[in-house]
Amino acid sequence: MVKGAKILGFMFNAQKSLFPVSWSFEPGIPDRHIPETWVTLMLGTHKELTNGRGGGREPYISLWDDEGRRLGQHWVENYKYIPDNNDLNKHVYKIQHLQNRDPSRTTRYVMISQFKLDDICLAAVQVSNGKESTVWHGDLGEYCGVEWFLSERSLPGKPDLKPKCIWLRSEKGGARSISWHTNDMLGTPSKLEQYKKDQKKYLCESTPRFGWWYNLGPSATPPFYRPPLKYAFDKEAKQEGGMLSPTDTFDMKLNHFDKDVAWMNNPAGTWDKMTGTEILKLGKRSQQPEPESPEAQQPEASNSTERRDIKRRGFNKDPSHLIITEAEGHEASLVCNSSSSYGWDVASRREGKYCDMTVRKLYDLCDSIHKSNCFDLERKVLVGHGGISARGEVSALGVPKKAYDSTAHWK
Template identity: 35%
Template sequence: MSSVLGFIFDAAGVIVPLALSDAFKPHVPQEAKTNVQIIIGHGSSTAGGTVPHIALWDDDGNRIGQFHPDGDEKIGNGDVKTITIDHSQTVPKYSQADPYYVLVSQLSDDATCIAAITVANSKISGAFYGDTGYKCGQSWFASDNRIGSDFWKPKCVWLDANHDNGINARALSFHLNDMQANDAKLDEYYENLDALCKSTPRFSFWGNLLPDGIIPFFNPKLEYKDDNGADVDLSKVLDDPNHPFDKSVYLHQGEKKASRARSAKTRRTPRGANHDPSHLIISDQDTDVREICNHPNSYGWDIVSTQQGVFCDMEHKQLYPLCGGGIASNCFSLNSTTLIGEQTIARDESAMKLRFGRSYNTTAHWGKM
């Protein structure tokens, strides 16, 4: 098959097309089936988690099929899970259909960071990359998973049913046609990011949407100036600010509040935005640790940039310089992988030990490419 294209945002914030490297190209199944690949971000053993549920619809909003994982099925750090979905919900059953709308929903409390989702059958293919969720406000982290052509590494976005530590999404949905890397479409997104992030049928992340939930569809279907290109009428794309979508629903827009199975309150723990305080990432790459530390939606692990010379304490979202060159306190020591503090500021000794002088059980090294 031809390259599976999507798009990411480069270091300058410019939207660029990205094809999956050959090792990650999805297999095209026989007719009346669609293959969906879930590609997990890479950086820690805790980036993986429980395999999410998947639902597919055609461009008219008719259900095609669903995937429900068996029990507590797992997908590991940096791994790829290929899921074949039978077109068992088409009319008539098992007929060919094009999966334009995709819902991925995490039923488990085991948070999972997804770098990419590919969708392919005998007629249509495309890719969603985590950069879209990152740019539109979803909880995210950097990834060392070189899944793109030319060794590009898309960010990963988190899905978690109980919103531990402020993870803001249980589910995400997208319109596959609008994830295509057509130049005119990418120019439109770059000039007006609302065309991507404030167009709920096009892309959205959801606080509570369950696997059997129903997402919004474009009705009437969108018209493009060229094949999958820029929109003919942007007013039909953008959400109506006077009638906003409810992103906290469990099943569908307009549901009765009593139907919600659990509280939508965000749970926070003392770890702040740190998914696993016992894990450290040391990056020799161009990873922007300053952005990670300062970004309101970043969530992951303590991380060092040897290029930028900084360490980010993700629990407190605070940057520290690396020790050396005359800096000996309030700095991070690469030799001992320890945050060094001043004794004079340790007013609460037990609290300071949690931040300064703590050790890590595991370390990931992101080496230069």
């Protein structure tokens, strides 16, 4: 089979309809079944957007088999950062299965946790042991309401596919951990047809399939399917297909799982939808971290100045940075019209729009038609109701003042 030809994941088009993605990072896939899991992280941001410190500090990575038994973990070394380049060879984490009596077991559940002070924005995660390979894309997180932003980076070899990236960050309101059921990320035809029957319910209201957490520590366990799900075979893709009992996977009620728990009493994956077993809510953000994770709880804004700064920034990660883009799929209206976007101000040449991310307000780019209450791309300022005078003086009436120290140009 041609490299990258297998369907390992799925994404969403502009109409939020699912489509399969035949992409893989071959150096991140072992050439045979091995007793470890290789996890490849693809980020959506550059060092220019992270204070020159790469993609942020490395996250914790935890793995479980289909029975909910832990296989292994990548534990973070102090002050080790993810490389800021787009060389995925440097983003492959090879995790040995040292926490299970049978190291040949295949990873079926993954949790990625960021409990350092640096934010990271994940665009894609490939998981493989040589026997089974899958790819999770950030589009799913955005679809289900996780904080997200546009990604400059496309899938290597697929320049038109730019997954959205989702934030793992320590500030209040941001997810610190995400978890998912790996084989449910396969984008095979019968699996996607099943999801499309009720996308939100299958993908966002079936928490073991995909969940996100404000405070779930790296030594905690997310919910698992018990008993393990059974699947049909997709004859067209010659891979795993849809579930045999699909509706058994739905959460019993909306918000069934408390996203603010710090850890869960779920040592063997005992969540059982059929018997109504509840996950115990053992810890909140205000409580002490679990003993195995001394950095699991980072303080929220430490003083009044920091709290005021966070409030002033609104949904803007850095008001002094501007992104100017020409790419399709990077329309400013996407981030402005979303209730979960978080990032930088965006000016889209293709769309002719500008988004002030502090308040998520959309403006036209100034041109021969729009001469006031618009964004002047050349001056990089908002033009108020008075427009620009004959002497070049820019009106600030009715618009916020903008001052950019840096600009990124996305193609």
